[in-house]
Amino acid sequence: MGLQGLSTHPQVRRRQQVISTAMLGLFLAGCASATGGPAIAAEDRNTPAPVARVTPEAVAQASKPSGNVGTTAVGQKVAGFRSDFDKLKTNTHTRYAQLESVRAQTVTNVQNYQALVAGIRSRLQMGSTPGNPELLAQWSQAQSQLTQIDNDVRTLNQLSTQVSADAAQSSYLLESIRSAFALSGAIEEDHRQLRLLEDEVNQNMIVIDRALQGLNDEINRQSQSVASERTALVQVAGDINAGQTYGSMQRRASTPMRTSMTGVQPASFERRPLVVIKFDKADVAYESQLYQALSRALERRPDAVFDLVAVSPQADTTDAAKQRAANVLKSMTGMGLPANRVTESAISSTTAPTPEVHVYVQ
Helix, strand or coil, X not given: CCHHHHHXXXXXXXXXXXXXXXXXXXXXXXXXHHHCCXXXXXXXXXXXCCCCCCCHHHHHHHHCCXXXXXXXXXXXXHHHHHHHXXXXXXXXXXXXXXXXXXXXXXXXXXXXXXXXXXXXXXXXXXXXXXXXXXHHHXXXXXXXXXXXXXXXXXXHHHHHHHHHHHHHXXXXXXXXXXXXXXXXXXXXXXXXXXXXXXXXXXXXXXXXXXXXXXXXXXXXXXXXXHHHHHHHHHHHHXXXXXXXXXXXXXXXXXXXXXXXXXXXXXXXXXXXCCEEEXXXXXXXXXXXXXXXXXXXXXXXXXXXXXXXXEEEECCCCCCHHHHHHHHHHHHHHHCCCCHHHEEEEEEEEXXXXXXXXXXXXX
């Protein structure tokens, strides 16, 4: 077989192709090595690049300030804003804790006060001696508790002033943060931190506004309660002095009063008296009858004015009737009727065997 026939043999041709391919690969590798470039196989060009994974840790890391924060003028402002907000947030937590503490103390004081007053009224409802020293001691304790509640209201007012100042500071800080977005020379991280601060300040302002609203509601509620209970406590003192409960005559007599005409005798007493109290013995229990009569009169005419007349027997030259009338007037004012709703006068009668006191409605 000649050389030409050998080259055309199929097996020989396959060996020549393999050798040629190998030599071509070595040649290309040598060229790549000579030029310093990487040797990339054909199939590697179609392999996709690896995809980055998003994890909670990565998100948390992204929310932290980068090392570049504070390197710009805006970044320095961000740092100052953050310091101011941290102080403001601490104040907010402190004020809220103080509010809860004062509320708890007020609840205790109100409960103690109501328990004392309820105990006094229960004793009076069952009947007691006039000016009972035990009830007077309880009344003094109730007055002290009411003073404590009033002190709580003052503390709430001071706290409200402080929270209002925090609200004003929050508004100023929020406006400053928003204005910083317009400053030049900031990097992206500066603006990202400004947005985070804006959100946090907004959330804290909601807490401040709610605390302020709660304070105002509490102050109004307790102030009205203290004013009402002071009036009621005066009535309780009158009940203790009388030894029985009369109720609140003051509320019925809340209409503005006419001017007192003490010492002026009415023109005529032929009209029917509302109450006639005859002092025909040493101890006359007239308070209950007098209270009921005054209450009915004030229900019909809240602006009523009463004439108190001391009636003396014609032969009596003493001032016994006037003294009795002074005691009756004291009882009327103790029931809550203002003194300037009562006029006083004195007459003598040929039909009255003993001193009497008449009460009329003008």
